[in-house]
Amino acid sequence: MYVSEWENDKRTISDRYATILRQLLGVTDAELRDSPLPIAPPIADGYDELLSRIDSASSVCQSMVKAFNDQTELLRTMDRQMGASALVDQMTGHLGALEDALNFAVLPSARQPVALALAGASTLAAWQAIDSGAVERAWRNYELAKRAARDAEAPMYLAHAMAEQAYVLCEAGRPSLGVDLVRDAQRTLAQAGSPRLRAWLSAAEAELCAHAGLHDDCKRSLDAAVASIPPGPEDRDPDMLSIFLNGAHLARWRGNVLALLGDNDAVTSLYEALEVVDPSFVRAQAGLHADLVQAHLARGEYDDANIHLRKARLLASRTGSVRQRRRVDLLSARL
Known part of the structure; x- marks a missing residue:
């Protein structure tokens, strides 16, 4: 009787029965409560759908990756002119599409371009979250950006995400821990990064040192930033499009x-x-x-x-x- 009532939404599954059914059917609590109740243990029949998604991910070509990056660029432009608060839904959908493409990409040749696009989009989303006061979302997006950068084998993107994440720590009242993180980002980058990114990291270190009361370290970092910045009016880093300096x-x-x-x-x-x-x-x-x-x-x-x-x-x-x-x-x- 209970099974019929559960299946027809006439009775909710209590926590006691949910515990028993999860073990019996081998499903999660979300699967148990959010989908029709299976009357027998599920059969592994999702392979066709899985392979379809893998095939779709493997067909993500350069033009599709370019479309992802173009969307990130549009959101970046809108953000700096209009602010982040009006872009939450677009940014969430954009990250979801990139994550979905990456989750089902199998080989490195398919994964790396998408991972790189995700790393860039995630740092933008994280900075927007900081600006909107959504601290936990910012932190999670930086973690996503770091994972994507490692997947893409892109030390510049990894260092950038780490250094921006240090600002979350600073805003939370832990500037000294932020200094440690941005310095770890510099060690991660070593000499692999562009001069403009190295200047950006030094300037970020200087700002965090100022918040931490490290005056001498702050001045040294400022000098390092000035020494690293390329001459001329160009501000966009061709190797790291999120850097304007x-x-x-x-x-x-x-x-x-x-x-x-x-x-x-x-x-x-x-x-x-x-x-x-x-x-x-x-x-x-x-x-x-x-x-x-x-x-x-x-x-x-x-x-x-x-x-x-x-x-x-x-x-x-x-x-x-x-x-x-x-x-x-x-x-x-x-x-």
């Missing part, structure tokens, strides 16, 4: 770090960066104005700080950045 960007980053240290030179670097900032990087502009607030506060220049605070708040609201709004609120409390 040139001398102007580094000046802004240096100003941010010096502002964290309370250094008087921060204001000069930040105003130089403000003159050349790409207007399409709306969230970066919000961060730059917030940096100027911090730098002016360190010098006791409260009127100037208020001007940039209003601009930072406006831009943070425009992009829906929880992270930037939180920072603006903290700076506002100091005025």
